[in-house]
Amino acid sequence: MSVTARAIGRGAITVVDRVLNTSILTVIVVVMAFAGYALWDSNQIYNGTDKEYYSIWKPTEDNGRSFAELQTINPEVMAWLTVYGTTIDYPVTQGQDNMKYINTNSEGKYSLAGSIFLDHTNDPNFGDVNSILYGHHMEKNAMFGEIDSFADAGVFADHQYGNLHFGGQDHGIRFVAFVHTDAYDLDVFTPGVSPGKRASYVDGLLAKATQQRGTVGEDDRLILLSTCSATSTNGRDLLVGVIADQVYDDPFAGLDGDDGGHARVDGPAGLWLSTLAWPLGVGAGVIIVGAVVGVIISRRRRTKPKRGMK
């Protein structure tokens, strides 16, 4: 082989090699950028569901001024719900229909996480026999993401009370049952049943309860916290409470940590983690391949000067 032919051959190899390296680098950069976007995008969904985000508007004992400010921003905010010892500590809205607040936050802006909302047919003063609140079942215990943990007897026993602020004052909630049912179960999903049907409604509801504590009196108004359940098709988990005349103290208040510092159930892996495990895995794989390629390249380069010196 002549010197020129060899030079051409080597040139060709170098060109192919560089094209290959550039392509791999491009792919790595694109995959990483997309994985980064996916991470950020998933995180965006949870932005604004953190209870800290809303805490500035939470009605306090001193005055309801900040809550009134939120109501000025969005007049459809009509209550504030707290379940003691959980992350459930949110404003409650009520729309003209039950679709709006599925993806509208309590400030009235579009948000995939939506807000906690009262059924549009219910009395906004919670005067009905049963009032139904809906909220998304989300990872990271956002919105009503923690409701399903009440299926556990221990969690149900440890979290007995909550608070509902409406009409300018606080009202206690005493939780009496946890129910798992189907979204189309009209024995449960009939908001504002007439007083005449109250007994059969309550009996039917409690018959479906997997956890129950205490009784429901004849004048008690029920509040149902409903959320989606992933365990069955059209599944719904409901935490059933009674709106009490008295206000309950938060047994978790004053403990370390925002959530009361108590032990928590092990939730499933976060959404961002489970959905990004694969892209991240691939990214890592591509990086490893790139590293191997890099080593091969550097070895080749290292051998060159030696040859040249001969």
Added chain:
Amino acid sequence: MNDLAPRRMAATTTPPTSLGKDLLLLLIKIVAIATALVLIFTLLFGIVRYQDPSMTPAVKDGDLVLYDRHARSGYQAQDAVVVEFEGVQQVRRVVAIAGDVVDIASGGLVVNGALQQEPQIHEPTGRYIGGVSFPLTVPPGHVFVLGDARATATDSRVYGCVKAEDTLGKVMLVIRRRGI
């Protein structure tokens, strides 16, 4: 640019064998990359160019669909999955999982006795003549899948419940460049 000089020198003075050796290394590199890509797309992911109108408008003709082969357990209703029927990979939506009772009544899809509200579905759901008989209970480890274009889709109404193990994976990315 710094390495240009030694490289050129190397090129002109290397013994005849080194060129072949470089070529071999380049080939090894190409093979390694190709192998990595093949492994990623056969073991982790699958990619399919979707080519029928049965999932309109969620997935359209010409869409590139990337699916996760390892998400085949734990399907839930509304998941989009890839199944292969008569040699063609198709994207279908899970509407019922093991234990659910599926029926197709005059009003449309009925799951566990309730007519489903499906705001994303724009065609009436009917039965196919000669298809599976209703109502049916989805057996353990199976899913019942339908195409979103209910009037024409070939789906579980034709081939019955699908074993979750027999699906190819769960759709994780759809890339569309026309018909947006």
